[in-house]
Amino acid sequence: KGKEGVFFASSLSVLAPKVDQFVILEENSVGQISLENFKDLKHIENMKDYAFEDKDYSKGDFRNYLEKEIYEQHSSLLECLEGRLEALNVYCEIDPEFLENVSEITLCSCGSSYHASLASVYLFERLAKIRARAILAS
Structure with missing residues (x-):
């Protein structure tokens, strides 16, 4: 706020x-x-x-924040997924009862996060059978 x-x-x-x-x-x-x-x-x-x-x-020695984000993606992704991946299984502890009441998911993002949102839309719709959309934040 x-x-x-x-x-x-x-x-x-x-x-x-x-x-x-x-x-x-x-x-x-x-x-x-x-x-x-x-x-x-x-x-x-x-x-x-x-x-x-x-x-x-x-932004450290990087020319801009986008460049910093690109170079830090690998370590950020590993840190984010640590403890949630095992072989081909993804572990996400969301209460199934909560998901029963979700009819649609909207992901609002920009830059490389928008592309991740587009991939997530596919996963939500295909795996969770929840309607999803990605909208560009800027």
């Missing part, structure tokens, strides 16, 4: 200069927000204050 509004992202680094409060969902948890409770976010649990420091999200 920042002065300009409320933002959602997969990484705090993307929003660091724009937010002064944040919530990080714990592993295997789900967040839900509706139009009814969107305007008054005071009820949100675990909201933490955030003070942005430039050094926290530096």
Whole structure:
């Protein structure tokens, strides 16, 4: 949450200069927000204050953040999937009862994340039999 509004992202680094409060969902948890409770976010649990420091999200020696993301993809993917892959099986601890009530999934992303979202749409529809779509964020 920042002065300009409320933002959602997969990484705090993307929003660091724009937010002064944040919530990080714990592993295997789900967040839900509706139009009814969107305007008054005071009820949100675990909201933490955030003070942005430039050094926290530096692009280092890379020319831009896209180049940094490309070079860090391999290690980021390994870190993300650690403990969730075994041979050809993927382990994801989402409550099946929760998924029974999901009728559609919308993934909003840009850059290389958009391409990952396109692949995810295929997987959601093919494996989970849930209608999905990917929309370009910018």
